[in-house]
Amino acid sequence: MSPPTPDRPVAADQLRASVFAALGDATRLSLVNRLADGQPRSIAQLSEGYPLTRQAITKHLGVLESAGILHRVRSGRESLYEFDAGPMRDLSTYLEAVSRQWYAALSRLKAFIAENP
Amino acid sequence: MSPPTPDRPVAADQLRASVFAALGDATRLSLVNRLADGQPRSIAQLSEGYPLTRQAITKHLGVLESAGILHRVRSGRESLYEFDAGPMRDLSTYLEAVSRQWYAALSRLKAFIAENP
DNA sequence: GCCATAGGCAACTAAAGGGTTGCACATCGA
DNA sequence: TCGATGTGCAACCCTTTAGTTGCCTATGGC
Numbered sequence: 001m002s003p004p005t006p007d008r009p010v011a012a013d014q015l016r017a018s019v020f021a022a023l024g025d026a027t028r029l030s031l032v033n034r035l036a037d038g039q040p041r042s043i044a045q046l047s048e049g050y051p052l053t054r055q056a057i058t059k060h061l062g063v064l065e066s067a068g069i070l071h072r073v074r075s076g077r078e079s080l081y082e083f084d085a086g087p088m089r090d091l092s093t094y095l096e097a098v099s100r101q102w103y104a105a106l107s108r109l110k111a112f113i114a115e116n117p
Numbered sequence: 118m119s120p121p122t123p124d125r126p127v128a129a130d131q132l133r134a135s136v137f138a139a140l141g142d143a144t145r146l147s148l149v150n151r152l153a154d155g156q157p158r159s160i161a162q163l164s165e166g167y168p169l170t171r172q173a174i175t176k177h178l179g180v181l182e183s184a185g186i187l188h189r190v191r192s193g194r195e196s197l198y199e200f201d202a203g204p205m206r207d208l209s210t211y212l213e214a215v216s217r218q219w220y221a222a223l224s225r226l227k228a229f230i231a232e233n234p
Numbered sequence: 235g236c237c238a239t240a241g242g243c244a245a246c247t248a249a250a251g252g253g254t255t256g257c258a259c260a261t262c263g264a
Numbered sequence: 265t266c267g268a269t270g271t272g273c274a275a276c277c278c279t280t281t282a283g284t285t286g287c288c289t290a291t292g293g294c
Contacts, residue, residue, distance in 0.1 A: 003159075013143040013150075021141025025252085026130040036215045038222035044270060050176045053135075056253055058271080063251095075271050077261040085216040092216065097207035099202040105155035142282090173283050175241080180281095194240050194291040228235060235294100242289075251280075262269075 016094060019087045022067035027052065028060045032069060032083070040073065040082040133211060136204045139184035144169070145177050149186060149200070157190065220229040 023029060033048060045058045061081055064070040068087045073080045140146060169219045172207060178198055185204045186193040192195045 010143075010147075013146045017143045017146050020137050020146070024134050024138025024141045026127075027252090028232060029130040029134050030127070032215065036219045036222075036227060038219055042270075050253090052253065054271085055255085055273095059252070079120065079271070083219055088212045089216050092212035095205045095212070099206050099209065102155055102202045103154045103202055104151075108181050111180050112229045113219045144282095159240075170284065171241080172285085176282070191241095196241065231270090238292090239293095240289105240291080244291090245285090247282105247284080249280100252277085252278090254277080254285085257273090259272080260270085262267105264266095264268105 008021060016091065019067045019069065019091055022063050022069060023088075023091075025060070025063075027057075028064055031057070032064065032088075035070065035081060035083040036085065040080040042078040042080055044078070046081065052073075133208065136184045136186065136208055139180050139186060140205075140208075142177070142180075144174075145181055148174070148177060148181065149205075152187065152198060152200040155200065159193070159195040159197055159199040163198065213228075 023032070027050065030050075034046065035041060043054060043058055044059065047054045047099060050057060061072075065072055065081070065097065068082060070081045071084055073082060136166045144167065147167075151163065152158060160171060160175055160178065165177065167174060178187060178189075182189055182198070186201060187198045188201055190199060196198070
């Protein structure tokens with residue numbers, strides 16, 4: 001391993017980035033919002049209310065599934081998609097950590113300035 | 118106001134999606150990580166350690182700036198970028214709300230099942 | 235005033251993304 | 265059994281994105 005390089009894009013970044021990217025589309029965010037009530041829905045159901053074809057929605061669902069945000073369960077002739085909060089909780093934790101790090105650094109800076117005339 | 122229930126893509130989704138999209142790249146995540154210590158850095162500094170050209174990094178920084186995650190401050194001949202925790206805090210709040218909504222719905226479902234033999 | 239350094243701008247390429255259409259296939263229900 | 269419904273698959277299109285190269289401008293230091 002290369003010793004001292006904690007900064008270059010690492011595996012963890014790749015993983016998070018793929019989840020962020022999956023959420024980086026208004027249609028997909030909307031789909032997630034609908035499924036966050038815990039009730040699984042079919043592709044046909046999820047396609048209702050969008051000015052898009054069923055195929056387009058299918059692709060979006062595929063992206064969300066690849067990111068682990070949704071799971072697909074076949075039931076008879078339909079594919080039901082259900083929400084999984086795990087990945088989004090992870091992101092939330094990560095974002096919280098970064099924000100906290102920033103606030104902490106800022107506080108230290110302020111303290112330093114206050115103590116040095 | 119934020120607990121999301123919108124059915125189709127709405128303005129709020131567009132805004133959040135753009136921030137999510139900005140974070141949906143490993144290189145950009147890495148840049149954010151570096152700047153989250155609160156210390157502004159120049160493009161040249163930020164370009165170090167990546168197998169990319171300075172121009173590529175410049176573009177990434179532009180994306181992050183457009184999303185409001187970074188701010189640019191010109192200082193002499195260099196452009197300093199500094200971190201702003203606001204957008205990421207918003208996302209964290211949003212993700213937390215969605216997760217909470219899901220857990221709540223799941224709890225209700227369990228309770229319902231327990232009460233109906 | 236000179237030169238090295240830091241950035242900005244523009245044009246270009248390759249690949250990924252978002253979307254569509256067309257068609258084949260499985261399954262449900264009367 | 266038969267038609268309607270729900271999906272899957274593939275090919276295709278257009279736009280965006282990630283990245284490069286080349287060149288020109290501004291600034292800082294000596």
